[in-house]
Amino acid sequence: MAKLHTDASPSLTRSVLSHLGLGLAGLLFLLPFLWLVLTSLKTTDDIFVYPVVWWPSSLQWSNYWEALQAxxxxxxxxxxxxxxxxxxxxxxxxxxxxxxxxxxxxxxxxxxxxxxxxxxxxxxxxxxxxxxxxxxxxxxxxxxxxxxxxxxxxxxxxxxxxxxxxxxxxxxxxxxxxxxxxxxxxxxxxxxxxxxxxxxxxxxxxxxxxxxxxxxxxxxxxxxxxxxxxxxxxxxxxxxxxxxxxxxxxxxxxxxxxxxxxxxxxxxxxxxxxxxxxxxx
Structure with missing residues (x-):
């Protein structure tokens, strides 16, 4: 049983590390889309402020309605x-x-x-x-x-x-x-x-x-x-x-x-x- 546990441990570690790596890579690829969505909810001042602000100070849902009308x-x-x-x-x-x-x-x-x-x-x-x-x-x-x-x-x-x-x-x-x-x-x-x-x-x-x-x-x-x-x-x-x-x-x-x-x-x-x-x- 001890040998079985020893053999299974490296396999479990590799599985966890691989899933962790894939999860981080997925988040990395998700960042541009997340930035797109958050920018669509910002005011012009929030978009060009420095240093960069990820979360807008106020959510501009009106941008979507105005885009549909434009x-x-x-x-x-x-x-x-x-x-x-x-x-x-x-x-x-x-x-x-x-x-x-x-x-x-x-x-x-x-x-x-x-x-x-x-x-x-x-x-x-x-x-x-x-x-x-x-x-x-x-x-x-x-x-x-x-x-x-x-x-x-x-x-x-x-x-x-x-x-x-x-x-x-x-x-x-x-x-x-x-x-x-x-x-x-x-x-x-x-x-x-x-x-x-x-x-x-x-x-x-x-x-x-x-x-x-x-x-x-x-x-x-x-x-x-x-x-x-x-x-x-x-x-x-x-x-x-x-x-x-x-x-x-x-x-x-x-x-x-x-x-x-x-x-x-x-x-x-x-x-x-x-x-x-x-x-x-």
Whole structure:
């Protein structure tokens, strides 16, 4: 019993230290968000006082109401949600299909196509931004949502990579059994592969939603009409030529950030499972 207690003690110590370290790291990553929330409740004097004051002298809840009134916040939110939902739908249709072809179908040049696709991830967005804008401008689609929607109908390499790596972990015996039973390739993909890949599916959906929610450059260059703006552009309205209303900006930024935090708490189990299982053989 003494030996068992001695063996268990170092393990318990390591567990406590690891959890303590993870807790401190979590608090460290939480500090910027905490600073954002507290700043949104400060007066201008409290924001710029030195030395820095973490807790405001008086809570300015009115900053949130004034931020909602300063810009059409609800309209911008609905515009952003519309683009996010369409982006998720587009990526959920295109990315798994491409990933399935690269992971499960055997054809000459499959790996070469995959490596070329992954190589495009090294191209910065600014390289393709101008030619793509010129293309949509010639199609007379600028100042509409179509450029943003259509781009999300094409698979994004990073999402394809995640789905492909997950598909490769699924035993080939399952698809072979489905084909012996007479299932077509698409039916095998839809009824056998996708249900088993739901963790990776949810991870890609979350990535697509987050990417569209925080996108600033896309709506900035394609949307000229303020009624079509998204929240990311709307936040820019708080920055004037001569001054910045930091209290209202921080309140609007908090309202912009909170939905993402809440969404992550609801899907974190599926998200972590999808990421941790990606690439396992």
């Amino acid at each position: 810009i059409p916040f609800i309209r911008y939110t609905l515009n952003t949600l519309l683009l996010c939902v369409l982006a998720v739908i587009g990526q959920m249709i295109s990315s798994p299909l491409v990933a399935y072809g690269l992971a499960r179908l055997r054809f000459p040049g499959r790996n070469l196509i995959f490596f070329i696709m992954m190589g495009t991830m090294m191209l910065p967005y600014q390289v393709t931004m101008v030619p793509v804008y010129v293309l949509f401008n010639k199609l007379d689609m600028v100042d509409s949502y179509w450029p943003i929607i259509l781009q999300n109908l094409f698979a994004i390499p990073f999402y394809v990579f995640l789905m492909r790596q997950f598909f490769m972990t699924i035993p080939h015996e399952l698809t072979e059994s489905a084909k012996i039973d007479g299932a077509s390739e698409f039916r095998t993909y839809w009824r056998v592969i996708l249900p088993l890949a739901l963790p990776a599916f949810y991870s890609v959906a979350l990535f697509a939603f987050l990417n569209e929610w925080k996108d600033f450059i896309g709506p900035l260059i394609y949307l000229n009409d303020p009624s079509r703006w998204t929240l990311s552009i709307g936040l820019r309205s708080f920055i004037g030529e001569n001054q910045v209303d930091w209290g209202l900006l921080m309140a609007a930024a908090t309202m912009f950030t909170v939905p993402i935090v809440v969404l992550y708490f609801f899907v974190q189990k599926r998200f972590i499972q999808g990421i941790s299982m990606t690439g396992m053989k």
